[in-house]
Amino acid sequence: MTAHHCSCPSFQWSSTRPQLDVPHDVTPSQLETLLNGLRQTEERLPYSFFIQEQELAAELGAHLLKHKAGFCGVCAARGVSPSGSVQGPSSDTVHSQHCRACSPDGQRLASGSGDTTVRFWDLNTQTPQYSCKGHASWVLVVAWSPDAALVASGKCDHDGGVWLWDPATGKALGQCKACFLDGHRKFITSIAWEPAHIELPCRRFCSGSKDATIKVWEASTRRCLITMSNHTQAVTQVKWGGDGLIYSAARDCSINVWAAADGRLVRSLKGHGHWVNTMSLSTDYALRTGAFDHMGLAPGDIDARKAAAQQRYDAACSARPERLVTGSDDFTLFLWEPSTQKQPKARMTGHMQLINQVTFSPDGRWIASASFDKSVKLWDGVSGTFIATFRGHVGPVYQVAWSADSRLLVSGSKDSTLKLWDVRSKKLFMDLPGHADEVFSVDWSPNGHSVVSGGKDKLLKLWRQ
Template sequence: MKSDFKFSNLLGTVYRQGNLVYTNDGTTILSPVGNRVSVFDLINNKSFTLNYEHRKNISCIALNKQGTLLLSVDEDGRAILVNFKARTVLHHFNFKESVRALEFSPDGTHFAVAAGRFIQVWKTPDMAEDRQFAPFVRHRVYAGHYSDLTSVTWSGDSKYLLSTSKDMTARIYSLYTEDKEVKMTLAGHRDYVIKAFFDKDQEIIYTLSKDGALFRWEYTERPGEEEIAADEKHMSWRIISKNFFMSEAKLKCATFHAESNLLIVGFTNGEFRLYELPSFTMLQNLSMGSNAVNTIAVNSTGEWIAFGSRKLGQLLVYEWKSESYILKQQGHFDAMNCLTYSPDGSRIVTASDDGKIKIWDVVSGFCLATFEEHQSAVTAVAFAKRGQVMFSSSLDGTVRAWDLIRYRNFRTFTSTERIQFSCLAVDPSGEIVCAGSLDDFKIQVWSVQTAQLLDQLAGHEGPVSCLSFGTEGSPSLASASWDKTIRIWDIFGRSQTSEPFNVISECLSLAMRPDSKEVAASTLDGQILFWDIENAKQVRQIDGKRDITKGRYLEDRFTAANSARGKHFSTITYSFDGLSLVAAGNNNSICLYDLPNEVLLRRFTVSQNMQLNGTLQFLNSKNMTEAGALDLIDDDGELSDFEERRRLDAALPGSNRGDISSRATRPEIRVSSVGFSPTANAFACASTEGLLIYSIDDAFIFDPFDLDVDVTPEATLGILQEGDYLTSLVMSFRLNERYLIHKVYETIKFEDIPLVSKDLPVVYVEKLLTFIGSIAMESQHIEFNLTWVSNLLTHHGKYITRNKHIYSSALRSIQRFLNRVAKDVVKANFKNENLFDFFMVASSSKALQFSSFNNDEDDDDDEEEEEANGNDDDEEGWFGPGQVKKMTGTFENDSSDSEMDDE
């Protein structure tokens, strides 16, 4: 069992807070998700999450125009500089103040930071310059505002800065000292100035305030000085026009596309509008819900507009010209309770306290469907082993069956009494579904076909906490209860009696090994017990207390080492080979165990976010006061903006749950469910931060060709002429030029195909199969293409089998090509069967004279004979002797055909 799992993606949430950023090509959008950054590729329908973490939630991000450097800043002002192409962290920096806005200059040489009431301009680290000891070199600090800044914007030529503030003014600054007379204050608004923009020609400035006012400023002379000489006029920025949005809600955010003069504004009631400036003509007026629009971004072409809503964690990408949504995603409103993989491992189903069930695509990271039929929290989900059928249990007293082909609920199971179901299990055949409850001590058994209650298994003396079926072997049902027993039931037997396995403490989680011969149970005292089902005896025991990384809560007056909280596992699961087990619980640890040796292989940290309870380790006495923890005291003041205040105590007294998307309360770090992928190369964890995916990613293996930076078409053709086919093939894929790939592909000699296929890195296997599938339908080299496909599948078949979801498109094109070849061969053989017999007899007869075919009369006779035999030369599909031999024999080369023709 491999243990080199790494964090690969974060699903279940798409936006938390902060600003959205497009790449320069406008096809990819970056979204801050808690203390991480997720990247959504809108063209290829894929997403990934960068591996690094902040210590607190991210407040703003920025990407330079070249798309190479990403800068993200958390709520405390700590910044991380990332190489966006390589996805590696370059530098950590602390601005020592909360940052409200961050933006790179259009030329990429500087970036501006709105920290407090000052603008800090820093030089962008550049490899072309002399390498310095400190990557961040401050260019200048601009002061002048009397309150906190709300935004900072660069001009198109990267020479000027435009800032807005809560002091109801906007100010203009110059990047260079010699233009200090440019500095000017734009006043006149009656509320916070949210945003300010330059137009395309930098001759007009637009400012927007929170009360819905839009001012247009132009650089003109003072009124009444029209007749004064030009050198004596007093030029300044003046208000030319005032427009108002006339909305009952407050203006929340705005963005401006200078190339098309398109203004997009969002309000606190979820409404967003599109205006054309300077005429102030409203183009569209739509709404994304009843919650505030927190951020807006527009791509470089001005076609796609991205909206983010913090309350529900919504992310929308809207194409305003066609009035359609490119992307519409939303995470769970509340914490996830459970998860399960589909039988093929391509999808993950999650359920939450909000009563919703969401289906996530593993590859793209997007939500495919959402089910909202349940009226209360969903407690468990499970797949049938065969077919696209899923089951869910809920506290609303129902168990539902879902058809994932038509995406509908086709069965609803209920008990004779109104009870809340807390656990669920589906038998391997998919004919029986069982559910347990914390209200009743019985296990309900239904038939999936008839939806009738078949039986109620009685025997437990406490609430049933978990159920589990094996995936193979005998259909035995294992159940665990708070009565400190584990029971094994034969649901198809005549007797309901079962012998209990007694444990020391209450059972929290249960898992049956796939071969149905062993069951594992996690108990409240931190132990994991393993029982042999056939012999009814305990075979091993793992003490999990020593492997758990505990954390202290913010209000705790002791360190994590002295905390008794969370020293147990609340969810466990077997790997599909039964040799490993993953365990997690109400703590910051995910433990991977090797069962034959009973050792801990890996321990993963769920999150480093200090805004979650349970991530801190040590007690810092300076953060504690007589009134409690310093972070729990609201020190923003009564005169601060009510919408931006940190309402730390928004929940009812004694309530443990809050709005996880807006972080109104401080949630606890925990893992509610874990699940292994059927492909055995990944596992998922439903945590407070979202759905964490850990995988063994074979795609990111070491590629020695990445060390060579001189990859050009000329170099590729030169290496191809030298006979280094593997290197030239890889270089052509690196350049991604179709004509070059085609030339290298067909230049490779037939006898070298097995060697090149064997040594080809797996990174390029999918690309090569896709390319073969794209050209094979029109290509004349049937045997050549078939040999490539055969060798690639032979040498890389295991990897392709483990990653079917990656190769599905390429394999479909290859299958289409093979079907076409088989069809043509059968058709040609059927048409030319008699002709083939004739040539075989003729070639063995020495008396046959080929010269007789030149006689006109004999030609007519031959034509009549061929027509009588159904073999017409003019008929489509006629083959010569060499071609017939190639199609029916061993596909010889062209030289053998020419020799037969000479005979």
């Protein structure tokens, strides 16, 4: 077996290493044992294996026969296992860290805070870059455009303002009052950008508000293009799907599906008995990283980047249509195929308290849910079948985030800790103490290098291998 270098940046096998001969009936677990033995360390790490971009899930010989694959080598990949943390200097510690998001290329971080600023950080040097002022109240939402060229932020205020920032300079788009996208009557709860395979450079985004409306904005002119209003209570989250649909969840217990082109209501998804808090699309990772597929495309090669984003999205939907999962205060999750039907595919029960977040794994195979019942649950991403419960937190779990290879899951809790879970073994992989108070938010960079967390202790922590 020739082990080639891996696309996952956390592990590379040098081409100068000796070739290894393995039997045709070798299994992934046996290969994992072999590689851990070659590493000659006590730490056992989870691996996945690929042949011509097809994951090895059975015996090697059977896999080659099934996929009619040539024997060109096996690539071994694993997720990052954080072992430390860094933070900005004391002058950069701010009020409670409410939101943060890694850029689609995994190079930078945008964070929003209770001190009314948006901050940009360099994830490679682990240093702050810009502190952006303009908001008059707490920053509740930050969202990167899929081409990483712009960041939109929303605040907690009666006038529901949205600001646009250039992460390369830290400057707001426009001048003075023109920087401010005015339209919502109450504070912003969620922002989502139009996917890169639909439009590149990215120019449109939508915002959801407590005023029960969704607005579509033109970034370059800072104009509101469409206002969508069918919800009767606050919109809690919006998602811009890859097939021309916008999804909105609200406290009126419904999920609405809108046509992005004209704001027409396509269908309303009903089933939850209480507020719908959170949504995730099976294509989230493909939509997030589509313009950065690590193929060495030049930044200015827009057509190639758009084509690559389309290819990534098509691959994510090759087996089945784009799926949506929702979580609610009624302790349940629902799995939908909203582009084709209004009835849920599955109703998922088991949590004992309200659900804070749901999220699909990057490969779409799994769904993770975080709840006030102090647990994280794992579900099948296609059928909605319950798989496992991860227990270990002693306080409500606020957020979870997946590694790029879908093998590891990190959770942040009110108990001030993060915990890393191994999806294959269904067990705790690593405990990550370090925060002094509640961990409000957590994100895993798309390139797999970093986990970022922030919380009530006014600190932003970066965890790296």
